[in-house]
Amino acid sequence: MRLRRAVTTFALSVALLCAVPGPVPAAAREAVARTAAGAAPAVTRDGATTARPVPSGTLTSPDGRTLFTDRHGRVLRLRGLNLGKTDTVTEQHVAQLAHDGFDLMRLNIQWEKVEPHRRHYGTTYLRYLDRVLGWADRYRVLVLIDWHQDVFGPAFGHNGIPAWATRTDGLPFEPDPDDWFADYFQPAVQAAFTHLYDDPDLRAAQTAVYAKVATALRGHRSLLGYDLFNEPFGPVPGDPANPDDQIRASAALERGRLAAMYRRLIGAVRSADRNAWLFLEPTVLVGQGVPTSLPGFHDPRPGPGRLGYAPHYYDTAVESGADWNPSDRFIDRYEAGIGGYPTAHRLPVLVGEWGPPQATTPGNAELIRRQVASMDRFASGWALWYDCRAGNGSGYCAYNLDGNPAPGKEPAFAPYAPAVAGIPDTESYTPATGTYTLTLTADRTTRRAWTLLSLPATTFPDGARVSVTGAGPAVVVAGGPGRAGLLLPAARPGATVRVTATIRPPHVGRRAPSRVGTS
Structure with missing residues (x-):
């Protein structure tokens, strides 16, 4: 024949x-x-x-991954950028993102801006979010609303949880000017997280503000869903500098207080929006190859659940200023640690943040290239940190000053197939x-x-x-x-x-x- x-x-x-x-x-x-x-x-x-295309369901691939699908049965892959944390998003931002081939915006929002005073919501900020999603509708970009926090909130010089919802028990806070992440281990910050998880009035306030935003934004065809809590953290009993104590504290948080928070927040969004996807983040230890201890979650919406897993993909040494060492097996450890949970619970993976502070050095440029290839193996989508412009490829910026891809970050701008009719x-x-x-x-x-x-x-x-x-x-x-x-x-x-x-x-x-x- x-x-x-x-x-x-x-x-x-x-x-x-x-x-x-x-x-x-x-x-x-x-x-x-x-x-x-x-x-x-x-x-x-x-x-x-x-x-x-908009994700409306999932399928399981031959290798066990859970993949987004749309109403035509096509497999979807999302690629995009983070924006909105420190700058005001404009229509030009959204148009440029779409022009450069991206189909996803992870939009960083903060509780402090939605509810700057107890029970008084920021209507100007909510209208701004509505406008951003309107531009995303126009340019056919999907939006993942990221409830963002870094080191809890403005009470500690960062952003996220409003000052009125910050309770420190009078404990000390001494910021480290050389290591912002170390601020998480300060006694006042640890206390603030504990109260957020435990105090009934703060739990109720958080539930209400999530429902408020879900009500304001529902109906936008660009709305993919919500990343429920950025880089969750909590109390670390024992020695915060001891890796074993960190791992034990992270596991206890994910099984207990954080799981309870996620259940509340899933219910809060579902009270207003039955269609949005809801993404769960593990603690940042996943970046060190530590598997999450999160339990499974139930989506109360009618029909198949719309839950996803949204880890971050950062190398600790690179974040501290080192050039990436390909022999350190970071990518191997990360992939080994990341796969079990979404496979067991049949969740699509969307990497909410990734990328080195700058990629002009040989190791970090190679890291960018290898991470793009790595995420193709395990993720249904990703959002690079961050949509901004800087000279000489410095910082996390995806672009240089003339609007071209920053040196070393070109692999994030590569062609791809957003929708595949087949596997x-x-x-x-x-x-x-x-x-x-x-x-x-x-x-x-x-x-x-x-x-x-x-x-x-x-x-x-x-x-x-x-x-x-x-x-x-x-x-x-x-x-x-x-x-x-x-x-x-x-x-x-x-x-x-x-x-x-x-x-x-x-x-x-x-x-x-x-x-x-x-x-």
């Missing part, structure tokens, strides 16, 4: 149905015809080529050759739903050539600046499909840098 390998190639500039034999669904022909006529690709029963297998980008490759295993969704590609101008300034093997006849249409939709109506379930995008030579119908289509 002769086997013929079907190969289809496209140059991304104008939408066109490929001239290869084989039936193409009417909906696909309609999408191509509309695009060729100058209209946006249609949203059809086969899927959408323009709208950002994604591998994904890679090679800067030296300008080649992006996605492999997937076709399933029942592959024939009828669009696979979406993000091919941003940061990596494909003149567009891209896309080739497909293993799928038979294929259709590619433009899906907006830097995006393309791929339909594989003849793909056989179980077949391995390979999609490759390469740099398009400037002399081949050169377009504006942000333009992506097909020809």
Whole structure:
């Protein structure tokens, strides 16, 4: 029996149905015809080529991971940036984020701003949050609301829990100017966390403010959900500098006080919003490869639960100023420590924060590259810390002063597939050759739903050539600046499909840098 390998190639500039034999669904022909006529690709029963997909369910991959899926059954992968902690988010921020290929914003909000005085909510701040989500609706960016705190709140010179909700029992607080994280171990901060977890009036106030925000923001199509508590911390009996005491305290917190808080906060959000995803964070010890001791949680919404796991991915030595040492097995330890909990409870993983303070040194640049590859192995999404601009690649900023990716952080801006009709297998980008490759295993969704590609101008300034093997006849249409939709109506379930995008030579119908289509 002769086997013929079907190969289809496209140059991304104008939408066109490929001239290869084989039936193409009417909906696909309609999408191509509309695009060729100058209209946006249609949203059809086969899927959408323009709208950002929204997680509505999950599936379990062959390797045991729980992956986001949308209403078409496509596997979703989210990539984005953190913003909003210290600066005001503008429409330009959201537009730039979308232009650079990201589809997720982790928006840092603080209780102190929502409720600056007991029972008096900041209506101006709530309107601001509503505007930000309105811009996200417009630019098709998903928003994860992060209830952020660092070292409890402003009573200790940081942000998060309002001063009126801070109870120290008169214990001392002596900040360390050289190590802000050490402030967590100060007696006053330890007391403040204990009261937040234990005092009935503070628990009630926290429940009410979460419900208030959920009520104000529900209904936005960009709202992915809520990260319930950033980097939870608590009392550390014994010696805070002793790693064994830290591990015991972390486990006790996760099994007890923190678990009880999460149950309250799940109920608070669900009292106002039945659809948002709710993400649980472990303590920061997960960054040292310590598995979480969190129990399982019940989502009271009707139908399947919408809970996720949102750890952070930081190397302690790098955070303290060291250049990353690839021989320290940080990534191996982290992956080993991170996998058990979401697998056992069938939760999708979204890494809420990651990235070194700067990536201009050789080790940290390699760390960025390896972390992107690592998260492709275990996570359904991630948000790099942080959306800002700085000279010489200093600090956590994702951009340099001229708005280009900061030196060493280019791998975070690589092309990817936000939605895959099938089971994604591998994904890679090679800067030296300008080649992006996605492999997937076709399933029942592959024939009828669009696979979406993000091919941003940061990596494909003149567009891209896309080739497909293993799928038979294929259709590619433009899906907006830097995006393309791929339909594989003849793909056989179980077949391995390979999609490759390469740099398009400037002399081949050169377009504006942000333009992506097909020809």
